[in-house]
Amino acid sequence: MSIGVAVLGSTGSIGTAALRVLARQRERFRVVALTAHASADVLERQARETGATFLGLVQGNAGRRPRLAVGPECLVEGATHPDVQIVVNAIVGAAGLPATLAALRAGKRVALANKETLVMAGELVLCAAREGRGEIVPIDSEHSAVLQCMASAGGRALRRLILTASGGPFRGWTPERVARATVEEALNHPTWRMGPKITVDSATLANKALEVIEGHFLFGLPFDGIEVVLHPQSVIHALTEFADGSVLAQLGFPSMELPILYALTHPERLPDDGVRRFDPVAASPLTFEPLVSGMFPAFDLGVAAGRMGGTGAAVFNAANEVAVKAFLTGRVRFGAIGETIEAVLQAHEIGPAKALEEVLAADRWARERAEARCS
Numbered sequence: 001m002s003i004g005v006a007v008l009g010s011t012g013s014i015g016t017a018a019l020r021v022l023a024r025q026r027e028r029f030r031v032v033a034l035t036a037h038a039s040a041d042v043l044e045r046q047a048r049e050t051g052a053t054f055l056g057l058v059q060g061n062a063g064r065r066p067r068l069a070v071g072p073e074c075l076v077e078g079a080t081h082p083d084v085q086i087v088v089n090a091i092v093g094a095a096g097l098p099a100t101l102a103a104l105r106a107g108k109r110v111a112l113a114n115k116e117t118l119v120m121a122g123e124l125v126l127c128a129a130r131e132g133r134g135e136i137v138p139i140d141s142e143h144s145a146v147l148q149c150m151a152s153a154g155g156r157a158l159r160r161l162i163l164t165a166s167g168g169p170f171r172g173w174t175p176e177r178v179a180r181a182t183v184e185e186a187l188n189h190p191t192w193r194m195g196p197k198i199t200v201d202s203a204t205l206a207n208k209a210l211e212v213i214e215g216h217f218l219f220g221l222p223f224d225g226i227e228v229v230l231h232p233q234s235v236i237h238a239l240t241e242f243a244d245g246s247v248l249a250q251l252g253f254p255s256m257e258l259p260i261l262y263a264l265t266h267p268e269r270l271p272d273d274g275v276r277r278f279d280p281v282a283a284s285p286l287t288f289e290p291l292v293s294g295m296f297p298a299f300d301l302g303v304a305a306g307r308m309g310g311t312g313a314a315v316f317n318a319a320n321e322v323a324v325k326a327f328l329t330g331r332v333r334f335g336a337i338g339e340t341i342e343a344v345l346q347a348h349e350i351g352p353a354k355a356l357e358e359v360l361a362a363d364r365w366a367r368e369r370a371e372a373r374c375s
Helices: 013-024 040-050 074-080 095-107 116-132 141-151 175-179 197-203 206-219 257-265 298-309 310-326 336-347 356-374
Strands: 005-009 029-036 054-056 068-070 086-089 109-112 135-138 156-165 226-230 235-241 247-252
Touching: 005 068, 005 074, 013 029, 013 040, 013 086, 013 175, 013 257, 013 310, 029 040, 029 074, 054 074, 054 197, 054 235, 054 247, 068 074, 068 109, 074 086, 074 095, 086 095, 086 356, 095 109, 095 116, 095 298, 095 310, 095 356, 116 206, 116 298, 135 257, 141 156, 141 226, 141 235, 141 257, 156 206, 156 257, 175 206, 197 206, 197 298, 197 310, 206 226, 206 298, 206 310, 247 298, 298 336, 310 336, 336 356
Parallel strands: 005 029, 005 086, 029 054, 054 068, 086 109, 109 135, 156 226
Antiparallel strands: 156 235, 235 247
């Protein structure tokens, strides 16, 4: 019998990639539920193509679409649908947290692209997985790489994790030039094609800070055991060092379809002719550079917020989301993203993050503070 899948955020870049993978794996998986933020027409087209029976729209109205659930609660409804066994959470930002918690408490596998879920409320998410016997399998290419390396390590203990970052479009620029970067320049990523928010996060390296925090929770490593190096080719996604000193790496051309496929099938590997075959000659040369402290303020601030514990990471994430939106809409310059995050973190008094209400309260406070600064 085929496995039922919900794709939350199906009209975004990760969601559409997931649907391409699922279309090639129809014998194993069937699409049951789809949700989108506001793209009702695209959602309906996807439903016709996939046969999904549950459709949810976060913003908008049902109009003449009687089977369309409308409102933020549709995310939880889709994530806990009784015919769904795997939830692909491709929602951007903090909005993905309630659906992740609900799916895990319902015993689902969550194929997680929404890294903000673990950043905001890592302890809560892990607790929900334990209590509900749910499962978290990362879709991020870096954390998927780590998981694949660990599966091949024969039970050896993970000692150090090295995440790679392309350096984004501003690698080699001076800080002064970066601070004046335009929206068009920030969205011109050299190796990945992604949605606008994550592309800007890749330019500031806030995305890599989110991944460091995510790795801390997913793999139980202290922050001192997670390093980041620049790797402009984006071919080696992560390196894992084990207790015996051996290092394993996972390689692949930049594409989200392979980590999506692995998140769906883990620990199995299914054939998929749609994934580009690796060619080491075409991928050469592969180079690494150190990540210089101070060059990417959002990265430094994000890792520091993660080290703070409690509500620190939730505040970092919220301030970053607001500042990035303000930059994309022309309200602030690129350099103001890091400045906004720093100001909000400095004003925040770290509190516990053991209950959802505490996390959401910190998130609201940070958004209000960041909005005021960006207005």
